[in-house]
Amino acid sequence: MKQRLTSVLFAVSVFVSAFLLFQVQPLISKAILPWFGGTPNVWTTCLLFFQTVLFGGYVYAHLLTDRLQPKWQAIVHVVLLASAAALIQIVPNDSWKPVGGDSPVIRILGVLLVTVGLPYFVLSTTGPLLQAWFGRTFPGRSPYRLYALSNFGSLLALLSYPFVFEPVIGMGQQAALWTSAFMVLAVLCGLCAITSATTQFPAEGNEENPQELPARESESNSANEVDSSRWWKWFGLSMIASVMLLATTNQVCQDVAVIPFLWVVPLSLYLLTFILCFESENWYSRLWNGLGGAFCVAMVTYLMTFPAALSFASQIFVYFAGLFAVCMVCHGELARLKPEPKRLTAFYLTMAAGGACGGLFVGVLAPMIFPLYLEMHFGLVICCVLTMAVYFHENSRREERDQMPVWGHLGGFVVIIGVAIILQSQASAVIRDAVEIERNFYGVLRIEDAYDEDASAETLNLRHGRILHGVQFKDPQKQMIPTTYYGENSGVGRTLSALHQHRDQLKVGVVGLGVGTLSTYGRAGDLFRYYEINDAVVRIAQDKFSFLSQSPSDSEMIVGDARLMLEQEPDQEYDLLVLDAFSGDSVPTHLLTKEAAAVYRRHLAPNGVLAIHISNLHFDLKPVAAAIAEEVGLDFRIARGGFQDETAEVPNLWLIASDDSEVLTDPNLMELVKPSPEERVLWTDDFSNLFTVLHKKLF
DSSP, X not given: OHHHXXXXXXXXXXXXXXXXXXXXXXXXXXXHGGGGTTOHHHHHHHHHHHHHHHHHHHHHHHHHHHHSOHHHHHHHHHHHHHHHHHHOOOSOOGGGSOOTTOOHHHHHHHHHHHHTHHHHHHHHHHHHHHHHHHHHHSTTOOTHHHHHHHHHHHHHHHHHIIIIIHHHSOHHHHHHHHHHHHHHHHHHHHHXXXXXXXXXXXXXXXXXXXXXXXXXXXXXXOTTOOOHHHHHHHHHHHHHHHHHHHHHHHHHHHHSOOOHHHHHHHHHHHHHHHHHHHHOGGGOOHHHHHHHHHHHHHHHHHHHHOGGXXXXXXXXXXXXXHHHHHHHHHHHHHHHTOOOGGGHHHHHHHHHHHHHHHHHIIIIIXXXXXXXXXXXXXXXXXXXXXXXXXXXXHHHHSGGGGGSOHHXXXXXXXXXXXXXXXXXXXXXXXXHTEEEEEXXXXXXXXXXXXXXXXXXXXEEEEEETTEEEEEEESSTTTTTSOOBTTSTTSHHHHHHHHHHHHOSSOEEEEEOOTTOGGGGGOOTTOEEXXXXXXXXXXXXXXXXXXXXXXXXXXXXXXXSOHHHHHHHSOOOOEEEEEEOOOSSSSOOGGGGBHHHHHHHHHHEEEEEEEEEEOOOSSBOOHHHHHHHHHHTTOEEEEEEEOOBGGGTBOOEEEEEEESOHHHHTSGGGTTSBOOOOOOOOOBOSSOOOGGGGBOGGGO
């Protein structure tokens, strides 16, 4: 009975620890996401931190079990648990909000270190420590099933966050619940530490399951030695899986949105492959997984070359299927190479080192060496080589290997070379078509020379990823024509025309610079103040485009997150405040909350106008924009604009809100639509969920 209770204690502790370890990742990442512009690199940087701390926790677990006696292991770890419980505070305070000029990566790492750093470190030690203590407490019983249980707890935490916690519970309540659960875990882990130091049950016969210990005698070393090649395989396979996890997450978030749902699904698939591969050999077939992995890599390569060929849902499926397939190969091979239980802390330590290095490659090194997001290209080529190598190696082990035709081997090489050539050609084409490329924390900016066939004119375009952020005609006679979303028939164009009829001089605030197209509406005496988080956008708009320099109006640039800057400024008395930060894939939700609306209302002049650009490929933002307008007592209209070939205008959607009936009934705005009553979606700083406003047609 005592043995059973002790076994349950270890199992529950491992499960709860893993659940909390992965529950806190989306929680804290979402909490700080608004501070850094909602860019996908916030999550990438957070994952880099988590992987690095996880590696540190595994180092601690390895040294503790290797260098100290059981009694001192228990004492040291209980002290660490008590310290973490006493100092825990996982929600950062406002003093950590960035100011202009800060390095986003350094600031994010600093925030994470002072908030979840110590608790996360403690949680990261729990898995390997408790498995090592379990092996000592129960001689002859393999702890690898606890590893599968740990991964199951992690998977459950990730999947429950976007579907249970995020839609129902606010950030403050989430943090309180997590903190309470951590206190309970500290007690459970303390009991495990004391039990392992004072108890050792007798071995119950030979309980070793061949599925739980090194599976292939030909692929394992003696019980006392692990050769260097095995270490490098552990490290390399872990790093490849980590690179693909981060690269796939980056790719999907760039194309869709930066939301916890699209963070946790890739990480959940990554963990699911761990569970399957370490639970039983029956889940992993080198032959079929190797072949399937190569096929999925080819499909992802096709998708990246022809992104418009598949629907939104199909694209997501292909990316995630590719990640799952290559992680099954990486983790299946790791499971085949796992050592005897006495070396499991070294095994986990090496895997954690590989994962951390994968994070360093994607989060730090890749932005320094690649002008575009080419880490996905790099990872796909490596994975193609790996999956084909596994497939052919397994074929060579079969008795029929001599009957395998030569073209089968040649076909594998053709696939590898073909994937590499296609990806290289696709990246080269993007680089070749660009006049200038700049990559930083906020993404990749490309300036392109183009020819607009509809307008029969040459243009200079600015793209942020796949999103067109600005167009200017090269013809000097047409350079000051407002283009894209800002034409004279757009909601903001009509609003500016109406305001010019009633007011001599305008003070206009604009959240999101683009290339400065709105300055084409400026008159002498007008002031346009632009809020832009990306200093590279400011430089490009000033140096490469001439909207700002040719406008008779004055312009000012405020570099930093618009909401943080507006919160710090005195009332600006804007006649028009334009919010133009939502047309891209990374929607900054903190700019569309009830609290943000109050800030905008404070900065509007009496009878001022709020114009919100809500054109978006993936999200229907009308219910959200309407809700915040109503929240601050503004009447509103919806304006739809269409194609205008001669002026390079594109379809656009604006919400125009004001408490000035004279402005909203101006003849320039008569065509604006008064929306019928419909369901509103009011977001707050404590609660927002982009998934609820995803366009249904995408599925």
